[in-house]
Amino acid sequence: MNNEAKPTSRNALYRISQLMGFLLGARFFVAVLLTFALYVSTFFLFNREESFRNFVFDYKVHFIIVCSVFSILAGGIINRFYDKEKDQLTQPFRSRLQSFLKEKYFLIAYVLLNTLSLGMAFFVSHRVFVFFLIYQFLMWFYSHKLSKIIVINNVTFVALTLYPFFGMLIYYQTFSLKILFLAIFLFLMLFIIDVIKDTLTKNADRMFGYDTIANRIGFRNTRSILLILLMITLTISVILSVGIGFRNIMSWYFLITIIVIITTVFMLFRNQKNDKFKSLNLLRLWIFFGILAMLLDGIYHKYPWLI
Incomplete structure (x- = not known):
């Protein structure tokens, strides 16, 4: 009984480690915070005229926010891919957890998240599609090149963080x-x-x-x-x-x-x-x-x- 329980518990622990490694690699908890911030700012800052009922049933707003979240998660994965060696030195615990999951799964998740985001964006409108296509390209370009250029790395990081909020500002035209x-x-x-x-x-x-x-x-x-x-x-x-x-x-x-x-x-x-x-x-x-x-x-x- 005990011998059978040990492999099961080890397997469960391994699966949990894989899940935590993926969530940390995709910056899941940062994405959750940004989702919360997007909903709060959208309803209470950009959209002051619409009732709560209309806001809840405005599928375009929810689709745009979900597209933002998927793009942010994908951006976290690609950033982790390029910063992998540095993260092993600066964030050894997180890197250790991420090592439980093979690299190909991170890349599959990256492609899937971006595809889902663009698919939902196209469903809303072609302009929203272009908006998120640019966002995803800039996410990749920042991780690949811009993150190593002085000052530009800081400015680009902040601009990409605020990019979804800028999208909601344009959507509601609240200046x-x-x-x-x-x-x-x-x-x-x-x-x-x-x-x-x-x-x-x-x-x-x-x-x-x-x-x-x-x-x-x-x-x-x-x-x-x-x-x-x-x-x-x-x-x-x-x-x-x-x-x-x-x-x-x-x-x-x-x-x-x-x-x-x-x-x-x-x-x-x-x-x-x-x-x-x-x-x-x-x-x-x-x-x-x-x-x-x-x-x-x-x-x-x-x-x-x-x-």
């Missing part, structure tokens, strides 16, 4: 000064996060030929650039907080952002062990809180009786 400042704020936050991440992986980046700001000018000069970017972000936060009005949840979010930015600056210049890692995760967590703040703010204004 305003508030959305412009929100886009600048989010762009700066993601850019800062990516540059801080590069300071943590600079040795591996140098070894595998990734030309980053941290490797080109050193941590001290990179830190000065980060300070300038953080101060610009702080200014944008003040503008958004005042412009939105202090009765809104999002206004308080941007006010507290000032404290978060000052804390980040303090940690970067204190430069003690794990401070860069802490500042990186603090900013990532704050973006997630921003999504929650937008959700609560939207519910408060559209459905005040729920709060």
Whole structure:
């Protein structure tokens, strides 16, 4: 009995390891967060006029978001393919889990996800098809070439992260000064996060030929650039907080952002062990809180009786 149970438990553990390796390789958890952010921003920011019922039954919106998710998952797989050697050095645990699954399965999943995404996009319209075809090409080109070019790698990474949101903005044709400042704020936050991440992986980046700001000018000069970017972000936060009005949840979010930015600056210049890692995760967590703040703010204004 015990001898039969051991192979079964080992097989189950192996299958779980394969599943976790695939999910991590495809950046599944990042895709889940972006899906949540897309739905929140679409309904409460870009689409302020449509009722919840109409939004739920608008299949085009759901198809576009699902296309975005499939493309993001495929992008995670192709990025993992090109960064495999570097990830083995910087993320050994994740790389170990991914090794349980053969490379061909990742490539099959990449082709399948992109095909499904383009098929659904074509069903919506030929313009949406072209939009996602460009997105998938840029995902591949970033992983293949652009990720190794200084500054362009950071800008492209952030632009590709925001690309699906730009698509929803065009779909609803909702342009305003508030959305412009929100886009600048989010762009700066993601850019800062990516540059801080590069300071943590600079040795591996140098070894595998990734030309980053941290490797080109050193941590001290990179830190000065980060300070300038953080101060610009702080200014944008003040503008958004005042412009939105202090009765809104999002206004308080941007006010507290000032404290978060000052804390980040303090940690970067204190430069003690794990401070860069802490500042990186603090900013990532704050973006997630921003999504929650937008959700609560939207519910408060559209459905005040729920709060």
